[in-house]
Amino acid sequence: MTIEFTVFKGSANDGILQSKTYRDGPTSTQVLVKITHSGICGSDEHFKHADMVLGHEGVGTVEQVGEKVSQFKVGDIVGWGLLHKACGHCEQCEVGHDQYCANVEHYGAHNLDQGSFGSHAIWDASFLFKVPESMAPEDAAPLMCGGATVYNIIASYNIRPTDRVGVVGIGGLGHLAIQFLAKMGASVIVFSSTESKRDEAMRLGATEFYATKGVESFNMGAKLDHLLITTAALPEWNLFMPVMKPRGKIYPLSMPSGSGMINLPFAPMFFGGLTVQASLVAARSVQRNMLDFAARHEIKPIIERFPLTKAGVEEGMEKLRAGKMRYRGVLVMEE
Numbered sequence: 001m002t003i004e005f006t007v008f009k010g011s012a013n014d015g016i017l018q019s020k021t022y023r024d025g026p027t028s029t030q031v032l033v034k035i036t037h038s039g040i041c042g043s044d045e046h047f048k049h050a051d052m053v054l055g056h057e058g059v060g061t062v063e064q065v066g067e068k069v070s071q072f073k074v075g076d077i078v079g080w081g082l083l084h085k086a087c088g089h090c091e092q093c094e095v096g097h098d099q100y101c102a103n104v105e106h107y108g109a110h111n112l113d114q115g116s117f118g119s120h121a122i123w124d125a126s127f128l129f130k131v132p133e134s135m136a137p138e139d140a141a142p143l144m145c146g147g148a149t150v151y152n153i154i155a156s157y158n159i160r161p162t163d164r165v166g167v168v169g170i171g172g173l174g175h176l177a178i179q180f181l182a183k184m185g186a187s188v189i190v191f192s193s194t195e196s197k198r199d200e201a202m203r204l205g206a207t208e209f210y211a212t213k214g215v216e217s218f219n220m221g222a223k224l225d226h227l228l229i230t231t232a233a234l235p236e237w238n239l240f241m242p243v244m245k246p247r248g249k250i251y252p253l254s255m256p257s258g259s260g261m262i263n264l265p266f267a268p269m270f271f272g273g274l275t276v277q278a279s280l281v282a283a284r285s286v287q288r289n290m291l292d293f294a295a296r297h298e299i300k301p302i303i304e305r306f307p308l309t310k311a312g313v314e315e316g317m318e319k320l321r322a323g324k325m326r327y328r329g330v331l332v333m334e335e
């Protein structure tokens, strides 16, 4: 049976194109999801001019399953993120780093005829995640990419409760990073351009806050073991290198704006033995742990809702572009 989806795509101008996708119903290990919510991620912005369906923080209800699907049933609430499928048999898959699979399918490169900005999608069951019962679907959506991206640093790079962890930026990623780090017991040192988000940062669990605009150095006691850069605009490195502990690690979490290049002052890295560590969302095992951790500790994104329509997608993306989103946009499908 052919299934017709409404989808929202990038376009050559600044608008969003409403279109239709036609797919055969789910077979084998596939699942048809009726989308109810989608987060708006900074990565969607990179594809606003591309001829592809946008959105990769999807949540919805299982509507049909293929004959080989045993882990989901009709009516389950599920979500997905940047990754669509991995091969399961390459070296990276074998060691559990399926986001680096040699044959991975992911947003922006594969399955361009469907995404989370739409009415439905058909995905392989292996890359769908059950939304915990205590979690609202609208809160689950931003965790699918944003939450996974920040939690993966904690889980995969050995951040411990005794560590001092810096977070640059309080946006879609930053406001989640502060919460995850605080709940696992780390000291969270937040950096934002002005004082305007100080109270919000402290409420989310920050232990210290520093405004960066016009500042030449930070008057900080102990230095940092880790520094998460959650902004697409890169920070003033000469401000941050001096507050890193020797052998500290710096994690740029989003694709740098502009040229996509990162220019680093090498001397402080050299003498301090610093590492700059890139990281792509999360492996499935980490993603499941992240959802469980968020549910148990009641970690919730702070969201602004927009209708999952052409106008709603345009308004939400525009607000994110203008730097005015507080802090993650979620598109909501009207009944």
Ligand SMILES: [Zn+2]
Pocket: 041, 042, 043, 044, 056, 082, 145, 146
């Ligand atoms: Zn994303």
Ligand SMILES: [Zn+2]
Pocket: 086, 087, 088, 089, 090, 091, 092, 093, 094, 100, 101, 102, 103, 104
């Ligand atoms: Zn693989």
